[in-house]
Amino acid sequence: MDPTTRRVLLSSSKKGGPVYVDDVFSTHLFEGTSSSNPINNGIDLAGEGGMVWIKPRDYNSGLSPIHDTERSAMGQRLSTSSSDLQYAYNPFASINNNGFTLTGSGTAYNNSSYNYVSWTFRKAPGFFDVVTYTGNGTAGRTVAHSLGSVPGMIIVKCTSTAGTNWLVYHRSLGATKATLFDLANAQVGPSANYWNNTAPTSTQFTLGISNDVNTNGDTYVAYIFAHDDARFGTDGNESVIKCGIYTGNGSNDGPEINLGFEPQWVMTKAVSQSRNWLIGDVMRGAPVSSGAQDAAKLSANTSDAEILGDEPFVPTPTGFKVRSNSGSINDNNLTYIYIAIRRPHKPPEAATEVFAVDYGNGSSTIPNFDSGFPVDFAIAKLFGATDDHETIARLTGKKSFKTSSNAASVSNGSNWVTDSNAGWGKVDYSSTRISWMFKRAPGFFDAVMYTGISHTSQNISHNLTVAPELMIVKCDKSAEFWAVYVASEGYTKYLILNETNASSTNTTYWEAAPTATTFRVKSGNEINNGGEQHLALLFATLPGISKVGTYSSNNTNKYIDCGFTNGCRFILIKRTDAAGDWYVWDTARGIGAISYTSQTLKLNSIDAQSANSYLFATTDGFLLAQGLFGNDNNPVNKVGGTYIFLAIA
Numbered sequence: 001m002d003p004t005t006r007r008v009l010l011s012s013s014k015k016g017g018p019v020y021v022d023d024v025f026s027t028h029l030f031e032g033t034s035s036s037n038p039i040n041n042g043i044d045l046a047g048e049g050g051m052v053w054i055k056p057r058d059y060n061s062g063l064s065p066i067h068d069t070e071r072s073a074m075g076q077r078l079s080t081s082s083s084d085l086q087y088a089y090n091p092f093a094s095i096n097n098n099g100f101t102l103t104g105s106g107t108a109y110n111n112s113s114y115n116y117v118s119w120t121f122r123k124a125p126g127f128f129d130v131v132t133y134t135g136n137g138t139a140g141r142t143v144a145h146s147l148g149s150v151p152g153m154i155i156v157k158c159t160s161t162a163g164t165n166w167l168v169y170h171r172s173l174g175a176t177k178a179t180l181f182d183l184a185n186a187q188v189g190p191s192a193n194y195w196n197n198t199a200p201t202s203t204q205f206t207l208g209i210s211n212d213v214n215t216n217g218d219t220y221v222a223y224i225f226a227h228d229d230a231r232f233g234t235d236g237n238e239s240v241i242k243c244g245i246y247t248g249n250g251s252n253d254g255p256e257i258n259l260g261f262e263p264q265w266v267m268t269k270a271v272s273q274s275r276n277w278l279i280g281d282v283m284r285g286a287p288v289s290s291g292a293q294d295a296a297k298l299s300a301n302t303s304d305a306e307i308l309g310d311e312p313f314v315p316t317p318t319g320f321k322v323r324s325n326s327g328s329i330n331d332n333n334l335t336y337i338y339i340a341i342r343r344p345h346k347p348p349e350a351a352t353e354v355f356a357v358d359y360g361n362g363s364s365t366i367p368n369f370d371s372g373f374p375v376d377f378a379i380a381k382l383f384g385a386t387d388d389h390e391t392i393a394r395l396t397g398k399k400s401f402k403t404s405s406n407a408a409s410v411s412n413g414s415n416w417v418t419d420s421n422a423g424w425g426k427v428d429y430s431s432t433r434i435s436w437m438f439k440r441a442p443g444f445f446d447a448v449m450y451t452g453i454s455h456t457s458q459n460i461s462h463n464l465t466v467a468p469e470l471m472i473v474k475c476d477k478s479a480e481f482w483a484v485y486v487a488s489e490g491y492t493k494y495l496i497l498n499e500t501n502a503s504s505t506n507t508t509y510w511e512a513a514p515t516a517t518t519f520r521v522k523s524g525n526e527i528n529n530g531g532e533q534h535l536a537l538l539f540a541t542l543p544g545i546s547k548v549g550t551y552s553s554n555n556t557n558k559y560i561d562c563g564f565t566n567g568c569r570f571i572l573i574k575r576t577d578a579a580g581d582w583y584v585w586d587t588a589r590g591i592g593a594i595s596y597t598s599q600t601l602k603l604n605s606i607d608a609q610s611a612n613s614y615l616f617a618t619t620d621g622f623l624l625a626q627g628l629f630g631n632d633n634n635p636v637n638k639v640g641g642t643y644i645f646l647a648i649a
Contacts, residue, residue, distance in 0.1 A: 019232050020346035021240040024122040026099075027265060027283040028421055029057075031365070034105035034112040041099040041421075043120045045069060050122040051130055051223060052100060053080070055298050056108060057115045057284070057306040063108040064300060069095065069123075070130045071159065071221060078157055078221070079108075080166065081303045083182050086159040086221075117284060117298070119265070125149070126229030127241055130221065132159075137216030139196050141207040145224050151200045152227025152243030153339055155181055158212060160219040167194060167212040170271075170337045171227055172245035175199045175206075179271055179337070182301050187271040225339060233345060234442075240342040246322070250332030254322030257338070262463055263320050264343040266313040267300065272335045275328055277301050280313045282343065283374065284419050287397030288314050288449035289409070289476055289533055290323070295397075296419075315343070315395075317448055317461035345463070347442045351545040351649040354439040357569060357588045360429030364415075367423025369435040375424040377447050377537060379403065380435040383589060383601060383609045392425070394418045395449040396535060401474050403582075403603045404498050406481040434588060436570060442466075443542040447535065452521075454530025457511050459518045468514045468538040469548035470646055472497055475526060476533040483526040485510055485519075486644050488550040489576060498604050503576040514538075539646055547621070547647045550576075555626060555639045562621035564649040567591070571615065571622055572603070577642040580635060581605060583614070591617045621647065 026041035043050065049069035056062040064080040067090075075090040091110060093103040099120070102110040109116070121128045125148035133143045135158075145151070152171045158164035166181030173179070175197050177189035188194075194213060198206035205222070207214040214220075227243045230236075238261065246255045248270075265281040277300035280286050284296035284306065295314075296306050313320040313329075320340065322330045329336065348354045356371035360380075369378070377393045389403040390412070398416045399409040415427045424437065438445050446464040452475070462468070471485040474497075482497030489495070491510035493503045508524040519536070521528040528534070541548050547562040562568060571585045582603040585591050589599040589609060597611040614634050616623040624637040636643060 018234050018236060019124065020344070021232060021342045022344045022346040024124045024127045024240070025265070025341055026118075026120045027281045028099070028118045028120065029283055029419055030116050030118065030421075032105070032109070032111040032114050032116060034110060035103070036093055037102040037110050039099045039102065039118060040096075041118070041120055043099055043122050044097045045095040045100055045120070045122065046097045048122050048124065049130065050120060050128065053119045053121075054109055055117055057117055057296075057298070059107055059111075059114045060303065060305045062303050062305075064303065065108050067092070068130045068221065068223075070132050074100075076159070078159065080181055080300045083163050083165050085162045085164075117281070119281075121223075126226050126231045126239075128226065129224040131224065132219065132221050135207075135214040135216055135218045135220060137209060137214060139192065139207075139209050140198075141214050142204045143207065143222065144204050145222070147202065147224050147226055149202050149226050149229040151205065151224045152241070153225040154200065154205055155223045156213045156220055157181075158215065158218050158220050161211075161215065164212050167210065169195055169200070169205070171243050172337050173271060179269060180301075181277065184274045184276045184301055186273050234347065238342070238345070241339070243337070243339045245335060245337050248322070248330040248332055248334045248336060250325050250330060252323060252325050254324065254330040256316065256321040257319045259319040259340055261319070261342040262315050262317050263313070263340040264315070265341040266320055266338055268313070268329055268336050268338045270328070270331065270334050270336050273331070278328055282315060282394060283421070285397060286313055286315055287395060287399075288316075289396040289399050289535075317463055343463075344440075345442060348444060348542070348545060351569065354441045354444050354545065355570060355648045356437045357586045358423070358435055358437070359431040359588065360427075360433040360435070362428060362430045364426050364428045366417060366420045366426040368425035368427050368429050369437060370423045371437040371439075372422055373439045374421050375418050375437045376440045377445075378424055378435050378437040379603075380425075380429070380433055381601060382433045383599075384432055385608050386606050387608075388606055389601075389603055392416055392418060393447055393535060395447055396476070399476070401535070403482065404606050406479050406498055408475070408477045408479055434586070436584075436586065443540055444546050445540075446538040448538065449533055449535055452525075452527070452529040452532045452534055454528075455523045456528075457520060457522050458528065459520050460536065461518050462536070462538055464516070464538045464540055466516050466540045468519065468540055470539040470644070471514065471519060472537040473521075473527045474535050475529050476535065478525065478529055478532055480526040480529065483509055483524070485514070486576070487513070487548070488644055495574065495576065497582060500579040500581055500604060502578045502580075545649055548645070549647070550642065550644050552643070553624075553626065553637045553639050553641045557626050558624040558637050559618065560621040560624065560645070560647070562647045562649070564620050564647075566649065567617050567619055568622055568647045568649060570646075570648040572646040573615075573636045573643055574645075575636070575638070575641050575643050578638075580641075583636055585615055591615065591622070593617055
């Protein structure tokens with residue numbers, strides 16, 4: 001589907017059109033304030049209802065509280081790390097059509113001394129439902145639900161009697177077994193006491209006589225999760241949640257699970273032995289880059305603080321991989337169940353949702369650079385002095401590259417972080433440093449991390465949803481140059497981001513033109529070094545938001561129409577037929593109106609910015625000067641030159 005049609009359909013989602021995972025699930029990180037604390041996560045709890053699960057990240061002995069709209073409008077607390085009955089406590093000043101607002105200073109929710117994660121699940125057919133019921137103590141008791149599809153997992157908790165466990169049905173274990181959500185214990189059963197040996201249907205689930213699910217007169221809540229219901233996305237044919245099973249192999253090269261989508265949140269549990277319920281999400285850190293050692297995991301059944309180290313999961317474009325020999329997630333021959341939720345896939349309506357440019361604010365608390373959205377990739381530069389352009393990417397964790405160098409990645413320490421919903425870094429950078437920030441989004445930008453295979457071509461999956469027009473690839477651990485593919489040059493040619501070279505022919509890099517789902521790399525070490533990981537950045541034209549294009553100079557002022565309505569906030573230009581720098585302009589440092597100077601930087605250089613009259617702002621794009629300000633002295637509009645550019649509105 002072309003990007004324009006996609007955006008038209010997206011606009012109709014507000015009138016009952018497409019539903020995306022962005023509309024029904026959110027991982028939101030926040031600092032406690034001990035006062036009113038609005039959490040704006042885009043989830044309509046007020047109108048649709050749902051559940052909020054909060055965990056302190058850096059506080060041991062804290063609760064793991066769950067609240068939902070079915071039990072006294074969020075006014076009753078349960079804790080997944082406890083078998084206690086529900087407790088009348090309401091930390092919410094309000095539930096809203098875009099999230100919720102916390103109040104008070106409870107250590108489990110909003111204490112100014114601690115950091116927190118919230119996972120919000122909206123009620124929606126094909127994704128999630130919450131129901132309450134009263135037990136009758138009779139085998140075969142059925143409970144209706146509105147999931148609209150057969151559940152993949154159901155979590156039940158008695159709310160009126162203390163000491164009852166959280167009982168879990170999972171499709172991979174069947175209707176004769178169960179697991180306990182508040183304990184690390186191995187699975188229980190087979191027994192008819194849990195689910196009456198009856199699989200759930202698209203309209204109801206069935207109970208046995210266990211006190212944990214069906215004591216006469218006791219009250220219960222059930223959280224019901226779908227499995228592989230393909231009703232989401234622009235075309236209404238994508239699933240956003242899957243429940244499955246895998247077997248560990250005890251290796252650092254663990255099993256790879258194919259979901260058919262890239263996940264943002266995964267929870268796993270060993271069922272044949274005692275192990276914790278482990279939760280990983282990409283917001284808190286699930287880096288693909290090996291050796292990053294900053295993956296973050298929490299346990300649903302404990303009150304422990306977040307642990308950094310072994311990855312709960314490593315996302316891939318089509319699923320997740322277990323990359324640890326830890327018994328918690330990958331014991332040899334041990335069986336594990338999982339539930340996984342798709343990464344955000346809603347196309348943007350405005351460029352401000354996916355790109356931002358900002359100066360450092362001098363803060364040592366995150367975010368140092370403000371974007372207004374979760375940052376997936378960024379470049380930072382001390383623009384007024386000689387200094388490297390440094391990158392940060394969610395997939396590489398705390399590792400960084402320099403765009404002006406072919407050097408391997410380096411670690412930037414604990415402050416070089418992306419665990420914020422509104423920016424990145426707690427590096428204490430001042431306003432003398434600037435950052436360009438990008439969010440992955442269909443049709444606009446995607447980032448992929450993959451492992452090379454020496455001397456063997458391979459397809460690399462991606463989630464851009466359209467064929468990339470600009471691809472930039474960097475090998476992680478080896479000193480290899482940044483290899484660049486540009487659609488207008490073709491797949492037999494390449495450019496180098498950290499050098500000024502003209503486009504060159506080489507048949508060892510790209511084996512074919514990329515497609516809307518894959519790109520194919522050949523044997524070159526820069527893009528397919530055996531055993532090494534590579535970061536690939538993919539860009540495309542999304543009408544009204546971004547433009548990847550080309551132009552040729554003809555000794556006149558050159559107007560470039562990008563189809564924008566309020567001009568460009570970011571422009572990258574490179575000459576392809578001869579040597580030339582990778583020039584960058586942005587509105588923060590100044591893209592001047594005609595007859596005024598603009599400030600430019602070069603991604604391939606450590607030089608400070610320089611003032612020039614090369615490029616000027618227009619409403620729909622930009623103007624390149626020629627002749628008016630000298631004789632053929634504009635390096636991005638030389639007579640006879642051919643150029644490629646990336647512009648963002």
